[in-house]
Amino acid sequence: MRNLIMLFLLLGFLSISSCSSSDEDQNTTGRTYEDIEADFLALELNAGINDVTLNNANGDPWTFRIIMPADASETNKRPLVITLHGASGWNPNAHKSTACYAEPGFEALDAIIISPNGLNMQWWEPYNQDMILSLVKLASENLPVDASKIVVNGYSDGGNASWYYAEVWDQYFSAGIPMASSYNTYNTNGQPRKIDTPLYVIHGEDDELFPLEQTREWVEATREAGTDITFEIAPGLEHDEPCEYVPYLEHASEWLMNEVWN
Numbered sequence: 001m002r003n004l005i006m007l008f009l010l011l012g013f014l015s016i017s018s019c020s021s022s023d024e025d026q027n028t029t030g031r032t033y034e035d036i037e038a039d040f041l042a043l044e045l046n047a048g049i050n051d052v053t054l055n056n057a058n059g060d061p062w063t064f065r066i067i068m069p070a071d072a073s074e075t076n077k078r079p080l081v082i083t084l085h086g087a088s089g090w091n092p093n094a095h096k097s098t099a100c101y102a103e104p105g106f107e108a109l110d111a112i113i114i115s116p117n118g119l120n121m122q123w124w125e126p127y128n129q130d131m132i133l134s135l136v137k138l139a140s141e142n143l144p145v146d147a148s149k150i151v152v153n154g155y156s157d158g159g160n161a162s163w164y165y166a167e168v169w170d171q172y173f174s175a176g177i178p179m180a181s182s183y184n185t186y187n188t189n190g191q192p193r194k195i196d197t198p199l200y201v202i203h204g205e206d207d208e209l210f211p212l213e214q215t216r217e218w219v220e221a222t223r224e225a226g227t228d229i230t231f232e233i234a235p236g237l238e239h240d241e242p243c244e245y246v247p248y249l250e251h252a253s254e255w256l257m258n259e260v261w262n
Contacts, residue, residue, distance in 0.1 A: 029059045040138045062131045064116040065095050072144045079111040079149035084158030090120035101242050105249025123161030136172050153177040155242045166197040173197050175260050177252045179245050182210035185222035192221035198228040198260050200252040204237030
């Protein structure tokens with residue numbers, strides 16, 4: 001049912017895209033998905049970093065960064081990486097942290113990178129699901145994106161979300177790369193779930209917020225259920241060291257090129 005609801009939203013009926021969950025959460029602007037797409041097409045995107053804002057169906061702003069490779073074209077379509085920042089408390093510049101790990105970590109992919117700002121909400125809340133899935137659709141249909149090479153990545157809260165999107169929205173993502181994350185892979189009956197999207201899970205050995213052994217348990221559980229999952233432990237790393245994860249993202253990039261997309 002959740003998938004049906006979100007597909008409905010993604011096709012343009014974006015009635016729950018405001019920050020509030022009250023009865024006022026209605027699309028009163030008359031804006032459609034086609035209006036949003038027209039605004040997306042009007043964005044001036046240059047090679048390199050583009051910090052942009054797009055209004056959703058309710059007229060509320062989606063703020064995000066798009067990094068465009070210089071050689072991206074219709075004859076040289078590039079992978080798309082959706083990278084989700086950590087922390088659910090609102091930081092207006094949180095989506096601008098790509099230089100810390102996403103840019104250097106995914107450099108070998110020469111990918112288009114989109115980094116949205118999740119405001120003060122969790123990434124799985126309807127407003128952010130609407131934003132993320134709409135950005136995937138907009139980018140894959142209007143930018144030189146190889147639709148078979150779309151990846152969701154994130155750190156901390158964003159890492160938890162990358163598990164979630166890889167599992168729930170597997171029709172859009174060819175891989176998920178969670179970092180410093182915690183995601184329960186058991187069903188309510190205590191049985192582990194299989195996740196259809198391949199995963200490369202990176203975790204700090206000394207993560208004090210999300211203990212290694214708990215994440216390891218959930219990784220092993222879903223692996224036993226049949227998930228294609230690689231687990232890399234970063235020796236000595238604590239939770240709040242996202243920039244130190246670059247070498248491990250480079251390993252994940254090699255995994256994408258040699259095992260997932262090969």
